[in-house]
Amino acid sequence: MDGLFADLDLNNPTAGAGSDGHVLATESALDLMERIQNRYGAVSFHHEGGYGNGTDAMCLPLGEMRVSDVDILIGTVLGAPVFVYGRHVQDWDERQFVLDAIDGTGRAFSLDGGTGKRFYVRSKPFENASSTEI
Numbered sequence: 001m002d003g004l005f006a007d008l009d010l011n012n013p014t015a016g017a018g019s020d021g022h023v024l025a026t027e028s029a030l031d032l033m034e035r036i037q038n039r040y041g042a043v044s045f046h047h048e049g050g051y052g053n054g055t056d057a058m059c060l061p062l063g064e065m066r067v068s069d070v071d072i073l074i075g076t077v078l079g080a081p082v083f084v085y086g087r088h089v090q091d092w093d094e095r096q097f098v099l100d101a102i103d104g105t106g107r108a109f110s111l112d113g114g115t116g117k118r119f120y121v122r123s124k125p126f127e128n129a130s131s132t133e134i
Contacts, residue, residue, distance in 0.1 A: 023075030023082050025099040029119060032101040033059075033078055036111045043111060045082045045099065046071065047121055057082070057099060057119040059111045098122040 025033070037043060042062035047055065058065070062080070070086035077099055084097070100120045106112035112119050 023077055023097045023099065025077045026101070028101040028117070029099045030078065032112060032115065032117050032119065033080065035115065037078075037080075040111055043080045045077070045080060045119065046085075047083070047097070048085045055121045056107050056110070057121050058107055058109070059119055060109070061111070095123040095125055098124060 033043070036059060040061050043059050044062050044065050046058045046060070046065055046067075048058075065083075067083060071083045072086050073081055074084050074097060075082050082097065082099070098121070100122050101112070101117045102120045103116065104118040104120075106115070106118040110119070
């Protein structure tokens with residue numbers, strides 16, 4: 001995974017993105033992202049958990065999340081960088097990261113708070129890297 005996302009430029013997160021197939025988003029997540037981006041501007045995501053279904057992704061304004069040496073950029077959704085905690089990056093070697101939005105309350109400080117929805121992480125094994133079916 002070291003070189004897999006080397007072409008992603010954090011100053012221009014859409015550069016080189018979109019063809020890796022590691023990060024997918026449901027229509028519900030895309031709708032919530034659009035609402036949040038219309039209100040706050042560009043965003044980024046951070047996921048601390050492993051690849052298990054049922055964990056939340058933190059959504060923050062782009063540039064406000066402190067990214068450390070242990071956070072790994074695994075891809076983007078609509079130009080928004082998606083980071084995972086480095087200890088869990090190997091969990092994503094054979095799985096696709098699926099960003100969803102479900103009814104509920106988002107995490108503290110996450111921009112999805114107060115929307116009635118929260119960003120929710122699902123995963124699925126790679127079956128066909130070009131498939132967008134969830």
